[in-house]
Amino acid sequence: MASTNMKQICAKCNKGGGIAMCHGCQQSFCTKHFVEHRQELSQQIDHIGQEHDLLRQDLSREENIDSFLVHIDQWEQESIKTIQTCAQNARTTFQQLHNQTKNELKISFDKLTQEIRDYRESYDYTEVDIIKWIDTLKELRQIIERPSIIRIDYDNNITSAVKLIKVTGPPHSMLSFTQEKRSNENNNCTNEQMIASPSEKFSESFGDIELSTDGLSGRCLSSRWDGSCISGMGRYSSKIHYIRFRIENKTSNYWFFGIITASQQLTSSISAVQSACGWWDLGYIVVNGKTKDGNRTKTMNSGDEVTLILDCDNRLIQLQHHGRNALVGIQIDLEQCPFPWKLVIRLDSEHDCVKIVH
The missing domain is CATH 1.10.287 (Helix Hairpins)
Incomplete structure (x- = not known):
């Protein structure tokens, strides 16, 4: 049987003298080029060693740490x-x-x-x-x-x-407003927020009170000790409402203008119930049934007109005296006087009479 002896080709010189095999790259080399191939590998590993040493040195250095520490120190001082x-x-x-x-x-x-x-x-x-x-x-x-x-x-x-x-600090429960401030506030309200109340009428009374057939006026028929009072039919829980009154006749010193929660029944001491907020004349403020300090100056007289302003959105009621250009206000605590509200007026003496003006 005949056999053929095939020589390997050298990967470098392409001649048939490939007598050595590199098991790394799986190529054959002649004697000369095998030695050169090993020298190349030695040079590569020397280069790797150099890169290794340089990296070790870089890891040992802390060139950028100072700038970071300065930034942290600056942040600390600014925060302090x-x-x-x-x-x-x-x-x-x-x-x-x-x-x-x-x-x-x-x-x-x-x-x-x-x-x-x-x-x-x-x-x-x-x-x-x-x-x-x-x-x-x-x-x-x-x-x-x-x-x-x-x-x-x-x-x-x-x-x-x-x-x-x-x-x-605490919110103020009692506020005093100038006419100019109220005018500025009204300029910031939309027409939808500001509502006159042409449908408001007196619907309930306590004591010796006579209501007109149209429900627009109420007259007291007895003395102040009767506790006579009247309330409106309107129920208010949103937006701003204006109800204007004319004092047709006033013989007593003080009337009460204000609000109570709608579920509250009228009583002889209506200004003392928990939800009552308003004014005796303009001198004494009533908040949650308690009368605050004030003065005894009589400011309301027969023929005067006043407007009760119910600002439900801001939980505020105000009383405006048109003749005196005066405006007073009270911030309402809804826990003490919850929505809806209704207006209430206390008349003090015989022949006292008030009328809703539309």
């Missing part, structure tokens, strides 16, 4: 400065609110002191005045003894890793 500024603002706001509350209490107390002194000297006081003074003293005592109504909260309106704080 921001917190210190916020803290100082909070201290200032707290001190202002504290002083304001303290001054308001002092003014109220001094006013009460002078009023009691004047009445005692003139001997011109009744049970109504005594009850009012007792209620005022109790309220001042409660304000002094109860925990502070100033709050410290986190300011959630600021997006930050560090939550900043803010100091807030």
